[in-house]
Amino acid sequence: MGCYLYVRSGDGRDQISNGDLTERVDLTLVHCWFEFIDPENVWKRESYGRQMVSISNSDTRESSDPQDWPEQLAVRIAWCYYVLGMTQQEIATRVGVNRTRVIRLLAEARRRGVVSISINSKLTENVELAEALAERFKLDLAEVTLAYTEDEDDLSGLVGAAACEPVLRRLKNGMTIGLGWGVTLKAFAQAMPETPMRDVSVVPLLGSLTRRSSIAAFEATTELAGKLRAECLYLPGPIVCDTEEGRDILFKQPLLQEIYKRALNSELAIVSVGGLNSATIRRVDFVNDADFASVRAAGAIGNFLGYYIGSEAEVIDHPVNRRVIGLHPREFIKIRQRIMISGGENKVAALSAILERGLVTGLVTDQKTARALLEQAAGR
DSSP, rough: EEEEEEEEEETEEEEEEGOOTTTTTTTTEEEEEEEEGGGGGGGGHHHEEEEEEEOOSSSSOOOTTTTTTHHHHHHHIIIIIIIIIOOOHHHHHOOOOHHHHHHHHHHHHHHHHHHHEEOOTTTHHHHHHHHHHHHHHSSSSEEOOOOOOOOHHHHHHHHHTTTTHHHHHOTTTOOOEEOOOSSHHHHHHHHHHOOOOOSSSESBBBBBBBSGGGGGGEEEEEEEEHHHTTTEEOOOOOOOOHHHHHHHHHHHHHHHHHHHHHHTTTTTEEEEOOOOOTTHHHTTSSSHHHHHHHHHTOOOOOOHHHHOOOSOOOOOOOOOGBBBEEEEEEEETTTSEEEEEEOOOHHHHHHHHHHHHHHEEEEEHHHHHHHHHHHHTTOO
16 A cells, blocks of 8 residues: 655646655645555555545635634644644644644644545445434434345345444443344354353344254354353244244243343344345245235235234234244334344335334445435435
8 A cells, every 4th residue: 555645736746655755845835635545556546445635725714823823833733643644642742732732723724624534435325325324214323334246145144244343332241132033143143253241141032943953044142142152042932833822822931931021121132124025934934825925915015023014014913923922023112222234125115114113223234225215215
C-alpha cells in the first residue's frame, strides 16, 4: 500500500512520493490531498475504495486576526495529524501547545472547511442502507453486508457471518441468550469466534427434538453454546407436534415449562425468518404437503419462531400453528434485545411485516434485501 501526496498550487500539480513526506512542504498551500493506493493495482483503486483528505485555505474565515483564528497553526496541526499520522500528544509537543488546544483546532478546522474528509468505497452504500433501515423501522441495530451470491444457502452463510461482530458487542457475562433455528442461525453459530464467557446460558426459543439426525444441521444452540463456553439448554419437544392434543400434553410437562420460562427471561434473542417456500421447517418435512397448501391458502407469507404469519406478522389462526412448541411472538416481543438475522428475496415480505410490527429491535441483512425492504416501506 503506497501513500502519494498530490499538491496543487496555481496551475501546477506535483506528485511527491511517500519518501518525501516531510515538513519541508509549504503549509500555506492553496490545496493539497493524499491518496492510499495499492501500487500493483493502481487502475483498480476505485473498486478497493479510497480515502481522501483535503487541507486548504478557507475562503470564509470569520476573522483575519491570527489571535482570533490561528489558521497557520491549525493547518500545521491538521497536516501533522491527517497526513503524517502523528498522535495529538506528539503534535502538541512538536508545536508547543497543550493537547486540548490541538483537539480544539482540529475540530475547528473541520468546521471551517479547512479539512474535509471523503470516503469512496463500495461499502459506503451499506452504511447508508443501515442508517435508513434503523431510522425507518426504529431499530437499535442495523447492519448491511454485501451479497456476492444468488444462492439461498450461500447468502444465509454470508448474512450469518456478518452478524457475529454486532452480536459480540452485545454479549455480557451472566446473560441468557435465546436462539432460533434454521440455516442462517446455524451459519451464524459456526462463524462465531471462540469467545469464552462466564455464567452465560443459551436456550432455544422453539422445540429441540426431531425424528431425524439430519435435522441437527439446522440446530444452532449447541454450536453457539460451545463457542461461548456457555450452558446449553434444550426445549424438550418437537417444533411442530403431530396433534394439538399432543402439543398441550407436552407443554404442561414441568421440564418443558422450566426451559420455556428461561427462554422468556432471555436478555438477548437472536432469530431468523423463513420465506413461505424456503422455510427450514418446510425443508425438513415438519409440515406435510396438505398442511402447507392449507396454511398458504389461509394467507401465510412466511414462518417465524415456528409459526406461520400473515401480511401483518400476525400468527395465522390455523391448526398447524396450534401444534407449535415455541415462544409465541406476543411473548417474544417482551425480550429487551431482539436481533433478526436474515436475507433473501423470498423473505422480504415476511421481514417487512415483522419490521413494521416492531417485533425486532435489530436487523442484520444483505444489501439487496435492505434495498427491497426500504422500497416496500416507501410504497406503503
